[in-house]
Amino acid sequence: MKNAKLIDKLTGLELLGLPHNCLVLPFSQLRGRRPGRFAALVPPGFVFPNYLAHTVTSRRLLESDRLVVDGTLIKAWASHKSFVPTDSDDSDSDFRGTKRSNKTHRSKTDPDARLMRKGYGQESMMCHLGHIIVDSVSGIVKACRVSPPCGLGGNAEVLLALEMADEHMQSGQTLVADRGYDEPRFVHGLRTRGIRAHCRAKSSCSALDGRTTRKDDYRASMRTRYKPEPVFGWIKAPGRMRQTVLRSTSKVEWEFHLYCLAYNLKRMAK
Numbered sequence: 054m055k056n057a058k059l060i061d062k063l064t065g066l067e068l069l070g071l072p073h074n075c076l077v078l079p080f081s082q083l084r085g086r087r088p089g090r091f092a093a094l095v096p097p098g099f100v101f102p103n104y105l106a107h108t109v110t111s112r113r114l115l116e117s118d119r120l121v122v123d124g125t126l127i128k129a130w131a132s133h134k135s136f137v138p139t140d141s142d143d144s145d146s147d148f149r150g151t152k153r154s155n156k157t158h159r160s161k162t163d164p165d166a167r168l169m170r171k172g173y174g175q176e177s178m179m180c181h182l183g184h185i186i187v188d189s190v191s192g193i194v195k196a197c198r199v200s201p202p203c204g205l206g207g208n209a210e211v212l213l214a215l216e217m218a219d220e221h222m223q224s225g226q227t228l229v230a231d232r233g234y235d236e237p238r239f240v241h242g243l244r245t246r247g248i249r250a251h252c253r254a255k256s257s258c259s260a261l262d263g264r265t266t267r268k269d270d271y272r273a274s275m276r277t278r279y280k281p282e283p284v285f286g287w288i289k290a291p292g293r294m295r296q297t298v299l300r301s302t303s304k305v306e307w308e309f310h311l312y313c314l315a316y317n318l319k320r321m322a323k
Contacts, residue, residue: 114321117190119251119274120222121229123281124184124210125289126202127305128296129166131179136160136168155203163300169202181297181305184213185284185313186221189229189277192320194284194313196221199306211239218248227251229274235259253278287319288312 139159153168160166166179182202186195196217200209211234218228224247230239232253240260243250251274254261265271289295292312297305 114191114193115188115195117188118225119189119227119229119277120195121187121189121277121280122184122210122214122217122234123187123231123278123285124182124213124233125281125285126169126171126178126180127183127199127294127309129160129163129179129181129305130296130298130300131160131162131166133179135162136179165201165300165302165305167202167204181302182209182213183285183309184210184217185281186214186217186228187280187284189274189280192280192283194317197309197313199302199309201302207238208233208236210234211236211242214239215242215246218243218246222246222248224248227270227274229277231278235261251275284313284316287316292316 136153136158137160138157140157155167158168160179163179166181168177169180169182170177180202181199183197183199185197187193188195198213198217200213202209205212214228214230214234215238222228227249228243228251230250230252232255234250234252235255237260239252240250250261251265251271252261253275254266288309292315294308294312297308299305299308
């Protein structure tokens with residue numbers, strides 16, 4: 054009986070990409086633990102989706118040379134009332150009519166959160182920015198990161214996409230992206246790495262020209278731009294991470310990694 058349980062445990066760890074010396078606890082023992090304590094149970098330097106991507110690669114689930122990158126806003130565990138000026142201790146809850154900016158204000162609840170809105174006409178909220186790279190065929194999440202939405206010296210989505218491309222892509226592959234990635238830094242940055250940039254071209258002032266957009270390969274890439282959306286939809290609706298309950302970017306990234314791992318397991322089971 055003990056040998057059967059040991060075999061089941063080792064098989065589960067292999068499926069998850071976890072090392073065999075990892076401590077595994079039942080869910081009933083994890084419910085009362087704080088995230089920091091649970092993170093200490095995992096070996097240092099362990100990243101869940103990266104190890105899982107190695108497992109699915111060995112099973113030939115990541116053979117496509119076309120990957121898709123996208124980002125989404127994750128509502129932070131901080132309110133508008135906590136967004137106060139950095140040069141004063143004024144915590145007046147009535148902020149109507151006052152101009153607030155991420156350069157002059159910080160949240161007292163979560164200093165890593167930033168005030169952002171997804172588009173024109175939508176509400177502003179305190180949030181973090183999640184990034185994923187998805188395989189265009191299997192839909193497996195190959196890499197994920199969480200960063201502040203702004204304040205990184207440029208477009209946060211572009212900067213994190215280039216970092217993930219350095220870690221998880223090889224020369225000759227293609228990275229598909231939405232219109233928000235159509236910037237010279239993104240296109241030229243990928244080309245210097247030997248990676249083809251297929252982002253949705255803007256109607257004017259696009260970093261791509263007709264030599265790229267007129268090809269059939271580019272049109273095929275545009276049909277895969279939606280691949281990250283089911284991941285975000287599952288994480289925010291059934292996964293209940295539309296608003297995180299953790300504070301600081303590092304803890305939110307830890308939670309985001311777990312949700313991407315759960316989505317990959319769900320996707321592999323189909």
